[in-house]
């Protein structure tokens with residue numbers, strides 16, 4: 001990868017969307033580089049089991065992403081571990097600036113930087129991160145074998161992770177701020193059938209307290225009456241959705257009020273040649289299969305865009 005070459009396509013983010021885009025871009029013979037600052041695979045590598053990727057009834061998240069990456073590399077995709085710090089739209093070429101100061105010129109850019117866990121922003125959350133507070137059951141669940149943990153949230157992530165933690169821990173309080181789960185029906189049924197999971201309805205966390213060995217208890221607040229109480233717990237797992245990682249989205253690109261990028265059906269933004277895929281893009285559902293489909297769509301659209309520019 002050098003500053004002098006002009007890429008057809010720079011993909012930023014090696015989640016399922018970025019890796020799928022890499023596969024389709026290489027099959028379309030685009031001169032492509034995929035930039036990833038962490039491990040390839042995105043959020044999926046944190047999932048113990050993925051059960052809804054068509055064709056694979058049950059697969060480990062990290063394993064599935066390894067297959068995506070291997071598949072992309074089999075076409076000779078250049079996958080590089082760098083940090084992109086800015087995307088600068090241009091008339092002739094777009095520029096992707098890297099943390100080390102290098103600037104990559106490219107006809108098209110696909111942004112697939114996903115999202116990060118949303119925080120509760122309550123006392124103790126930051127201070128006790130890594131000392132009992134976690135945003136990843138697969139990463140940290142092992143430390144809570146036969147212990148009591150609190151899981152916060154009522155969506156697919158919270159229920160799925162609570163079910164995972166039920167295999168390890170003694171008891172789980174699933175704390176949800178209202179009286180109905182947001183999670184899909186199958187996950188709801190499984191949670192209700194799991195004896196170790198106790199749902200605390202209409203309840204919010206007001207704070208996380210520390211003892212000598214990390215988290216010792218949480219403060220709970222009834223969201224209807226405002227009544228507060230303390231509950232002993234060894235760990236707190238927070239799954240309350242996530243924020244889109246939109247820091248690299250250039251000024252002038254349309255985003256909705258929640259910070260997700262608005263695209264057309266080709267995943268193209270309002271700046272020609274700049275595409276957004278996966279969880280960063282405004283859409284109805286966030287799923288691996290949809291991120292992968294976005295990657296395909298954007299790469300095919302980018303191939304057409306690059307071909308047209310080169311011909312003109």
Ligand code: NAP
Pocket residue numbers: 052119120152153154155156157158160177178181182183204239240241242285286287
């Ligand atoms: P989500 O669907 O947005 O659910 C977030 C949950 O956290 C909701 O129950 C919400 O409560 C609660 N919440 C939000 N902010 C809160 C706050 N400040 N305090 C307390 N509770 C709060 O997020 P997610 O579960 O991370 O899922 C994200 C996306 O990924 C979804 O589209 C989901 O379908 C998808 N996903 C799919 C799978 C799967 O298919 N197996 C697995 C994981 C994730 P309310 O319900 O009251 O809003």
